[in-house]
Amino acid sequence: MSRAVLSLGSNLGDRLGFLKSVIDGLGEAVVTVSSVYETAAWGVTDQPDFLNAVCIVDDPARDHWAWLRAGQALEQAAGRVREQRWGPRTLDVDVVTVDGVTSEDPRLLLPHPGTPDRATVLIPWLEIAPDAELPGRGPIRDLLAALPAEDRAGVRRRPDLRLR
Numbered sequence: 001m002s003r004a005v006l007s008l009g010s011n012l013g014d015r016l017g018f019l020k021s022v023i024d025g026l027g028e029a030v031v032t033v034s035s036v037y038e039t040a041a042w043g044v045t046d047q048p049d050f051l052n053a054v055c056i057v058d059d060p061a062r063d064h065w066a067w068l069r070a071g072q073a074l075e076q077a078a079g080r081v082r083e084q085r086w087g088p089r090t091l092d093v094d095v096v097t098v099d100g101v102t103s104e105d106p107r108l109l110l111p112h113p114g115t116p117d118r119a120t121v122l123i124p125w126l127e128i129a130p131d132a133e134l135p136g137r138g139p140i141r142d143l144l145a146a147l148p149a150e151d152r153a154g155v156r157r158r159p160d161l162r163l164r
């Protein structure tokens with residue numbers, strides 16, 4: 001299967017540049033890119049704001065593992081150092097869904113299990129795919145509506161920042 005939803009995040013260094021490196025690096029595989037959002041950190045809240053975005057990618061030559069590897073290679077290229085769980089990072093690329101694939105392998109959980117709880121993923125994804133459903137969980141607009149209002153309020157669109 002070839003079509004995937006990727007979530008991008010950065011809260012260290014050249015945040016916009018790191019998000020752009022994903023769009024540039026994946027090149028023609030990128031179908032749709034959301035706006036950039038400035039978001040309050042969840043998980044570990046005592047860290048700088050993130051820039052987050054979501055993109056839809058499609059490449060018949062790539063399976064779900066290839067999307068994970070592509071994301072990890074881009075994280076490496078951005079100089080990402082794995083330190084604290086949910087801590088600051090130059091670039092995070094999560095595979096949110098891959099069409100037709102569910103996986104319980106801890107190296108690649110699909111759909112990404114954090115998705116229903118993360119306004120930082122659901123808001124940009126809803127922007128580019130208003131009718132999207134999270135496999136097994138229903139429409140993403142319903143998942144977003146079920147989140148606390150303060151989670152949604154922490155995600156602010158930045159129309160002045162563009163990925164392409």
Ligand SMILES: Nc1ncnc2c1ncn2[C@@H]1O[C@H](COP(=O)(O)OP(=O)(O)OP(=O)(O)O)[C@@H](O)[C@H]1O
Nearest residue numbers: 085086092093094095096106107108109110112114
């Ligand atoms: N759907 C997925 N997308 C990306 N990585 C995944 C996925 N499922 C499992 N992983 C695994 O998660 C591991 C840790 O990823 P990472 O350090 O980016 O976690 P995190 O971003 O801190 O937390 P979270 O995964 O909750 O967003 C990776 O080594 C990867 O193999």
Ligand SMILES: Nc1nc2c(c(=O)[nH]1)N=C(CO)CN2
Nearest residue numbers: 009039040041042043050086
């Ligand atoms: N706002 C926001 N907070 C986070 C994010 C993120 O992408 N955006 N990613 C994390 C680890 O994956 C931890 N916290």
